Amino acid sequence: MMKLAIVIPAFNEESSVGDVVKQLISQFDADVFVIDDFSTDSTIDIANANGAKVVSLTKNCGYNIALHTGIRYVKENGYTHAITIDADGQHPPIYVGQFIKYFDHGVPFVFGKRKQCARWAEKLFSAYTFLRFGLSDPLCGMKGYDLQTLSRLGNFPSYDSSGTELLLKVVNRGYAWHQIDIEQSERENESRFGQGIRPNLKIVYALVRGVFI
Numbered sequence: 001m002m003k004l005a006i007v008i009p010a011f012n013e014e015s016s017v018g019d020v021v022k023q024l025i026s027q028f029d030a031d032v033f034v035i036d037d038f039s040t041d042s043t044i045d046i047a048n049a050n051g052a053k054v055v056s057l058t059k060n061c062g063y064n065i066a067l068h069t070g071i072r073y074v075k076e077n078g079y080t081h082a083i084t085i086d087a088d089g090q091h092p093p094i095y096v097g098q099f100i101k102y103f104d105h106g107v108p109f110v111f112g113k114r115k116q117c118a119r120w121a122e123k124l125f126s127a128y129t130f131l132r133f134g135l136s137d138p139l140c141g142m143k144g145y146d147l148q149t150l151s152r153l154g155n156f157p158s159y160d161s162s163g164t165e166l167l168l169k170v171v172n173r174g175y176a177w178h179q180i181d182i183e184q185s186e187r188e189n190e191s192r193f194g195q196g197i198r199p200n201l202k203i204v205y206a207l208v209r210g211v212f213i
Contacts, residue, residue: 002081002103004030005074006096009066010047010087011037018046020085023093025051028100031079034087035070037061043087067163075147083110083144084163090184091142098180099144108149109170109177111135112142114184125164133171135179138164142182149175 006024010017017034024032034047038060047054055073057066067084074082083099085091091112099110113136122139129138143163153169170177 002100003079004028004100004103005079005082006030006032007067007070007074007082007084008032008034008047008052008087009037009063009070009084010034010039010043011060011063011066012039012041012043013087014039014042014046016089017043017052017087018050020087020089020093021047021050021052024085024096027093028096030083030096031074033070033074035066035073037063037066064163071145071147071150075151079147081144081146084141086141091182092185095142095180095182102178102180103144103146107176107178108146109167109175110144111137111167111177111179112140112182113137113179114140114182129168129171135167135171135177137179138167140182143167 006028008017008020021032021034024030032052034043034052034054036044036047036054036056038057044054044056055070057069061069071082071084081103083096085093085096095112102110122137125138126136129135141163143166145166150166153166153173
């Protein structure tokens with residue numbers, strides 16, 4: 001029997017996290033975990049008030065460590081499947097139902113695919129994974145995992161790109177996977193990764209490391 005956890009890394013997302021949690025809890029039979037990355041606003045209080053289980057980091061560690069912490073936490077606490085979703089409201093919760101459908105049909109890994117990528121480095125990374133594996137948009141934060149199968153992939157993260165590293169291991173080692181088209185909503189505040197050249201360089205670094213997985 002599936003025991004599903006929805007994992008939401010969050011840092012200073014008080015304007016959106018409550019609505020994301022509320023929608024997920026009202027629509028799906030799943031436990032919702034907000035992994036708070038040492039927020040300085042009301043993210044924790046709002047997540048708790050809307051029914052999430054909050055796991056708090058003791059210092060600001062960044063998105064990838066928060067994601068890794070959340071997946072490891074739910075795996076160690078008896079959940080069979082996990083879906084990761086961003087706290088900023090860009091991933092409409094309704095798509096969780098499609099992830100569950102593919103889990104029910106025995107697909108161990110399900111990945112979201114946005115219609116377009118925001119940065120040139122994301123487009124480059126997507127072109128690489130499409131040409132090599134037939135898979136687009138490796139950087140979409142909405143991903144689903146069969147946690148028992150996931151445990152065979154070894155420890156992560158190794159280069160500060162948890163979800164992307166896991167995806168590349170999955171497709172490179174021949175595990176079954178499926179992609180779901182995601183209509184992404186507009187983000188109201190600034191991206192957690194910031195603007196300018198630095199985020200693009202981090203993505204290029206993850207691509208270079210990913211070539212050798």
